[in-house]
Structure formats: structure tokens, C-alpha cells
Amino acid sequence: MHVLRGHYGGVWDLAVTNDTLASCSLDTTVRIWNLATGHCMHVFGGHTRTVRCLIIVEPEWARVEGDKGVILSEQWPKRPMVVSGSRDFSLYVWNLPRDGEPEYKCSHANGPSPISTDNYDNPYFKHQLRGHESSVRVLAARRRMLVSGSYDASVRVWDIITGKCKWVLRGHTDQVYSLSLDPTFTRAYSGSKDNTIRIWNLQTGQCQHTLTGHTSIVIHIGLSPPYLVSASLDATIRFWDIDTSELRYTLPAHASSITCFQHDEVKMISGSNEVLRLWSIRRGRMVRDLLIGTTNMWRIAFEGRWCAAASTRDGKTMLDIWDFSNDPDWLIDPSEETED
Template identity: 55%
Template sequence: MTHRQSDRDPTYTRWVHNQHPKHITFPAHDRSVVTCLIFTHGRIISASDNHSIHVYDPITGNLIHSLDGHKGGVWSIAATKNTLVSGSTDQTVRVWDLTTGRCTLVFGGHTSTIRCLEIVKPEWIDVENESGTIIREKWPKRPLIVTGSRDHSLRVWSLPRPGDAEYKSTEESEIDPSEVGNPYHRLHLKGHDGAVRALAAQGRTLVSGSYDYTVRVWDIISGTCRWVLEGHTHKVYSVVLDIHRNFACSGSMDGTVRVWDLNTGQNRHTLQGHTSLVGLLGLSPSYLVSAAADATLKVWNPESGELQHTLAVHQGAITCFQHDEDKVLSGSDGALKMWDIREGTQVRDLLTNVTGVWQVVFKGRWCIAASNRDNATVLDVWDFGMEEGDEREDEPPDGIYDDDTDDEDSDQAEGEAMD
């Protein structure tokens, strides 16, 4: 893999050379652990193990909304435009209107903690029709929510549109939501023999990783399990997916990362080198990055399985990271570091001398981290487009997990069919 300096995202030079980015710090969630952090459409959204979800302004640090309703720690969130979905130890899924801060829907059905969830947006994919011809279709036909739970199962729900009827479960655990009239419930996916710890979904494909040592590949529309991927010798903690290149990757407590062929269900590569739990994975066009409890991150070529770099300066287990085609940001006990992903070299420290870094997200010129210092939980926000003291440019913050399109209009044209 070769790269030219001119291939760099122009914002990368700001990240490297701006030694005094605009930086604010503000308290969040008292002293609780921040379990989830996303940056979406100009909002910072953080969730914690003390039941709370907060929405902040990234420029001022002001609290916009406190989303109250969960009765247990919140361990998974996802957002699209003005809608947030959250999953909790209270066994419910909640849907929130981010413009008002109201909870509009509560879904019961899972019988244990909801540990992972995703919003699956429609996208064009290649499919084979009955005559064997490859055609392009848009799946799913409307946005979906997928949830994975410690109850060993996954559920698929329709993502409500603005103005759709509100629905709030009368019980925290409905054994079969379809029988009690939940119009948003679509599928209950059973088959795992252990907690579902991680999931990834695109188009019609859902991949789930479980404490039963397996990875399962599902058709998200029909509910069919296409493959049971066996090979790991311990719990699976992380999965990533690329339907356009037809592979998925999984990280396990056995210290390995496996790359799976979605066409055949075979193991393409077993990536070895970590010495303990691989709890986090990230995938971009050129790089697969794994982060482990052995205090290292490894950068791989996902196509060949070749190890590109080992990032080994942290002193403790990697607690969070994000990467793109230029950089990696990684957090561990005491520090948040930035790396050049192409060279495998450390660029700078963003945080030092903190008790722990729990979450980090970045997008464009913006970076947000959640950490603990001085026995308090804080959020740090950096704007790498500016030096301290500069006037703010008229550029609204953008966020991860979102694109710039409004799916709802195209969904209406596509219709409501779920196949």
C-alpha cells in the first residue's frame, strides 16, 4: 500500500500543525462512567452507567437536553438526524426526539441488558435475481433499528418517522412484542447460545458476535441465518462489516482477529499478535485497526491480512479509539494519543495525567473525548480548524453516524415493503 502526502485529507494538516486548537472542557454526568459518545448534526450526545443521556452544544458546552427515562445504565446509542435510539440494562429500547428531548417510543421484548444497537439506513447493494443476473436494489426499504442483548437474541424494529404514532411498552419485558401490538417490531433473531456483545449491519446483512464464541450472519429482511462462523476459542467482543467487499471481521478474548468471507462463510485470515482480549475493531477503506487489553493497537491490511503497524506506547488496556485514512485517536489509562496511521508513528498527546479516557469521537475538524480527572467526569472538545483566540468561522459542527441526505423522502418513494 503506497500513499502520497498530497492524498491527505486537508484537515489532517490542521490536526498535526495546529498546536493550540480551540479547546473547552466541561463537567458531564457527575462522577459516572461515560458508556457511549457520539457527535451528530452539531450535537454531542453522551450516555452513562447512571441512567442518564445528555445532549450538549459543542461550541459552548451548554447542556441542551437531559434525556430522562431509563431505569438502568445506558450501554448503546445511535442517532440519525433528529432521532436518537438508546438501549439499557433496564431491558428497553427508547426512541427520542432530539428537537424536544422527549421520549416518543419505548420498546420492550428483550429480557436482559441491551448491549449493542445500530440504525440501518437504506443503501444500494448488488443482489442476484432469480435468473442469476446481478442487479442493484436499495435495502432496507426504510431505516431499521437492530438491537443485541445479553438474552442471547437480536431484534429488528422499524425506525419511526417523525409524526409516526407513539408507542410505549406497558411492561419492561414483553416476551413477544408482535403479540401485544407493537407495530414497529419486525423480527426476533434466535440462535446464539450466549450474550450478543457486538453487531454490525449494512443493506440486508447483519453480523453478530457472541459470548458463545461464534459470529452469525443474518439476512436482516427475512430473518434467515446465512452462516454460523466458527473458529474463535473464546468470547467474541467486536465485529465490523463491509458488504461491498463481502467480508466481516471479529475480535475475541482469544487474542485473535478473524476475517470472514461472506460469500462462502470461510475464514479468510486469522490475524495473530495480540496477547489478550481484542475488544475494539475499526474498519476504513484501507485499514483494519484492532485494539486490545494488551495496551496495543494493530493496523492491518484487511484484504491481505498483512500487519502494517503496532502502536505500542499506552500503559494500559485500550478503552476507546477511532480511525480514518489518516489518523488514529486512542484512549487508555491516563492518556489520549493521536497516531499517523500510514507511518505508524505517534503525532501528539491530546490528554495526559487523567484517571481514564472512556470514549473518543472525531469528525472533520472536531474531536470530543470523555474522561475522568480530579474525581469528576468531563468532556473535552477540540476545534482543530482554529487557533486559540481566533474568531469562529461560520462552519457548523458535523457528526459521525450521519450522512448529508434525508432518507425519509427517498424511503417514502421506495414504499413500505419489508419483503
Template identity: 50%
Template sequence: MSLPADERLKSEIAGKRAGGSAASDRAKIEEVAWTRWVENPEPKHISFPAHGSSVITCLLISHGRIISASDDHSINVYSLPTGELLLQLKGHEGGVWALAVSKDTLVSGSTDRTVRVWDLKTGKCTHIFGGHTSTIRCLAIVEPELVDVEDANGVDTDENPYHRFHLEGHEHCIRALAVRGRTLVSGSYDSTVRLWDVITGELKRVLKGHTQKVYSVALDLGRNQAYSGSMDGTARVWDLRTGDCRHTLTGHTSLVGLIELSPSHLVSASADATLRIWDPDSGELQHTLAAHTGAITCFQHDEFKVLSGSDGNLKMWNIRDGTVVRDLLTGVTDVWQVVFEGRWCVAATYRKDSTVLYVWDFGVDSEDLLKDTPGYDEDSKDLDDEEDEGAYKIKRFIEAQVSADSLGDQR
């Protein structure tokens, strides 16, 4: 009698742990997790109303919580397993268009031109950052959360003790940010991508090549590359050391509004109703995902799957062969956002004049599979390699955040 997949995995990991590696353990776990997503015919799921009939602009999963932001000026925090409303964060005077989270700290950006910092344990707003001149569409929390700001760099710290730099250079709205360690990449409606050092505030390079607005960026320090998607219908791969364009990725016929990177795959999503999977090293097109009929409104991927929303449908694809695995949702009016983490998947939709959140549970968490195997070390559960860029001296400043103006664009 054969063992269930979960038990086979635990046996394999336990037998090889002495001579194996954390990376190989993780690969086995992810394989079983992928099997769960594919083979589970009826995953547990719940749905519940959220934010009335307002658009959900941002959606996150963090530490057992669903965090949603909306055009209705509010941020809601729900229990991931039950859908219970835990917190409603109010204070913004405009729609909330950007969110970033780190542990129990949430940062939000709004059409009211402010950035707010929230304590997710208490629901209280701890800081309000002003100074932007228009809608804040994108922001990022710099890791590590505490960085060296011994030098004030000419900023009046009495008036604004949290302000670090004003990064100037773009000639139009900044639409996208990606940050890792001390490296920040920004994409703008001025058709350029810019590379910054967030510790010194220095502009390192201006990456030119797109002929229309840049809507999306991604950053890959391991390969020394940045990636960008544009209204010109192309995605580009940039060399961070030289500023040269390594590859121009063609094939989309409309705006490349979304771009995302995993270790083995670069995925772009377009208003032409397709997603494309690329080799991030060679720029080679691996697969075209072409089963939607409208602009791709949201997607997320990992090493095994892509989830994409468009035309009232939420689809799951096999990233390795580009085939549709299943439709998770059909027949809704809009799919605004989708996010998955471990066993969980959450989608924000519009249906029958109401905003609805859907939550799917595909089974045991990957980390739980690892914990249940003999020889598991709780102290070494972080399987990701640390980056040198994160090793800064800690002196002061609680949260380093980077945000972007959409100059002249109130939406």
C-alpha cells in the first residue's frame, strides 16, 4: 500500500536530512504543495462581502490576515481562515492605492497625498507622512526595517524627522517601484527606469529605451538585472551594472501593465489579454498564456503556477507547460486582485453590485510539512539566503519607506 503524498515527502526528507540541504527540502515541499493545488477537486472555500460596492485596489496576505484597501478610503483586516473582520483602519481622506506590510507594520498610500503607518496589533495609526503633491500609487518598505540615517543630508529633522530623501529626476508620474536592500528601481510615465541608492539617495543610472510610459518594474540583484513593462507593448531586461538593455521582450500587442519575477521565471501580463512566461537570463519566450478574453487585471505566480484574473474569470495555469489547470472563478463581473501564500488563495471580485472576497484553502501549509519531519530545526526555519545588502548598522529610524508621486494624476 503506497503512502499518501504528504507522508512520502516527510519520509524522503527525514531520510536525506543529514546529507541534504534546506533548498532541496523546500523544493520537495513545494512540489507536494503544487500537487495539492492541482489534485484537490474541491478545496475548502468561503466568500464574504467587503467594502460595499467600492473597488478593492490592494490585497495582501500577512501572518494569517487578509488586508484589503479600497477606493472608499478604508483598509480592512480580516482573519484569513474565517473571514472575520478584525480591524478597520480609517484616517485617509481619499482612496487607498498602495499598501506594504512587514510583520505587524502596515504602510498605506492614498489619493489624499499622505502615507500612513499602522500598528496591526492595535489598529492605530502611528505616523503620517506628508509632502507628496499628488496620488501615491506605489510604495515599498525597505528591508531591513532599521537603517543607518546618522547623516540628515540637509533635511530639517525638527520639522519632519522621518523624511530621508527627496529623489528627484523623473519628469512625469512615477508608476512603479521595486526595492531590495539598498537598491531601488523606479518606472515612470517619462518612459525611463531609474536606479537609486536608498542609503545615499544617489541616482546611479537612467535606463532608456522604452518609447512610452513605464507601468511595471521588477528587480533581481542575484542576476544584476531589472525588468520593466511599458505601454509600448514591450518588456525590457536591464543590466544594473552598465545600464544597458540586455533584452527587449516583444510579442505583446498592448500595454504591459504587470510584471513579476520568481527564481526561474519572468511573467508579464498585458492589456492584450495574454500573459507571457520568459527565461529571465536569456529573454527567451517560454509560453504564452492565451485563454482570457480581456485585459489582465491581476496575477501572481511561483515556480509551479500562475493565477490570473480577467473578464470575470480567475484561472490557474501550469507555469511549466503554459496550460490551464482549472478555473477557480467564473461568471463574476470583475476580478480586481488575487494573492496566494502557502495553502491559501484570496481574490477580490465584483459581483451583483457588491465587492466580494473569496478565500480558498488547499490544505496543509508547506512549513507544517517541514516541521513534522524528524530532524527539523526551528532555529533554522528561514530557508532563504541572507543578502549582504541587508547588513546595515542599526542606529535610528523605525521604518524606511519609499513612495512615489503620480504628478498631475489624481487617480
């Protein structure tokens, strides 16, 4: 449909909402694209080094206490926001421009030039968040809560509306690589190069549990009730009880490091450099191999009946796409999953 050109350095991360794509790059910018037309509408500057991670935070309804104890419903945030994390140790927060709003392009939008960190003329700029002492590696956010993980071994919890840092969560002894937020906004989960997972109480700022067992970097963590699921470069996937934090079972998933991973409540897909596999979460076993004979497995993404994987095979970069609409292994009935 379109080739989106404009970045003049490697593209590190993407985020999509409706027909809008946000991208971040080695060139220190965040770009906002119209996917219907392929047009780059906005270029946001401010970062002074590679922008490593990016998310779009969508508005959600929340019940809050107003004057005289009256319970009100409000949207947090009021409009979609873009958050970026960089190797310059900082995060930036912008309002996501709406259709028809004026285009904005920073001074170095068209190529390398002296980088300006000023956003005084950017009408969409909200906050620059400082505090991390090394690269910002991973982000997670919902409503007004933003969580960032850094190579400084800390996790920071921010109020995306005010830009204030609420908690600095310390305990990891090495770089933070993965994050997940509890739907109740009471706990955050972080995975680290120190091979551990930490569970943080977001009401007290304290570490509730430290989960040990992985023997290499915990690169992916996510919630799939009743489990917390973790994947590691030690080639295993582990399932932890959300309530007790006990290890329920370990899958020796691959013969080499897990490089990509995604799951929902009933299934997951994991990839290593040689193979891509489909698993049943409730049965705790592999369903089948989806791809074999790859030399690099870069990324996996699925939604609904569609699944896509990017890999290298026979010296070529390949994008494989599946339609699982008639595949019983894809839409597994949870009631059947409890039989064994």
C-alpha cells in the first residue's frame, strides 16, 4: 500500500491506533503517519539520542471521587497520547494529533542537523520526564499511569497527566528489559538481565516478591490469568501463579534463546532463531510448529484470526501471514482446556 520514508536512521519501534502510526528512530525523532495516505503528518523532536521505545496511550473511563465524595466517571487521559523512551535517559509525552489539526515538524525533520531539544513551538508537547540514569528500554501504560524500565536497573512510575514521578522502584541488580501492568493498577511486573522477575506494589512502592528460576535475561512478561507468563533467553517459558507467585510449570520451549513471544488467555506463540511454535497455555504444551528452518526469527504478532511473523530464511527476509479462521487449534475452547 505504502512505503513510509522519512527517517534517516534505523526504526526501533512502532505503535498503531486506527489509521495513525507512530514510529521512533535512531535519528532521535518520533514521526506520526497517516496510514490511509502514507503521509508523514508530524515529526516530533527533543530527544538527543536514539529513541528506543514508543507507546500510544488510549483514553479509558475511570471512576474517581469528586467533591463531597461523589463518584464521577472521567476519561484518562482525555485524548490519546504518545510516549517515547530514549537512550538519552529521558521520556517525552505528547498529545497524539487529531485529524485536521495543524502539522508540526521539528527543525531536523528533513535530515541530520544540530539537534534542538526545545519544544516551545510544538503545540502537542506535554512533558519531558527525567530521572533515569541510563537508557529507557521498555514502557507500559494505562489511564494516567505510566511505567518505565531502564538499563539503570530501576523502574519508575509516573503520572502521565502531571508528569510527576510517583515511585522509583529499586531492587533489580541489572538492566530492566520487560514490563507488565496489572489491570487493577495495583501491581507492576518487571523482568531483568539479573534473571529475575519482581512484583511491585504500586500503592506502597515496595517489592512484594522476587521470582527466581530463569538463568538468563527475562525478555518478555505478560499476564494470562491465572498466570504470569515469562520468556527468557534461557530458552524456557515459565508460568507463575498470579496470586501466590509460585512457579506452576516450566516449558523447555526451544533449543536456543527465545527471540519473540506473544500470548492471550488460551494460546501463545514463541520463536527462536530456528523455529516458531504455537502453544496451549491451559494445557501447558506445544500444539505444533508454525515455521521451521529459519535462521533468524525477528517478530511475531497476532490479533483475531490473523497472525504474522518476520523471519530470515535462505538468506531472505520473509513475512509469513496466516488466516486461522478455520483452525480449531487457534480458537481453543477454554472449557475443553481443563480436561487434562
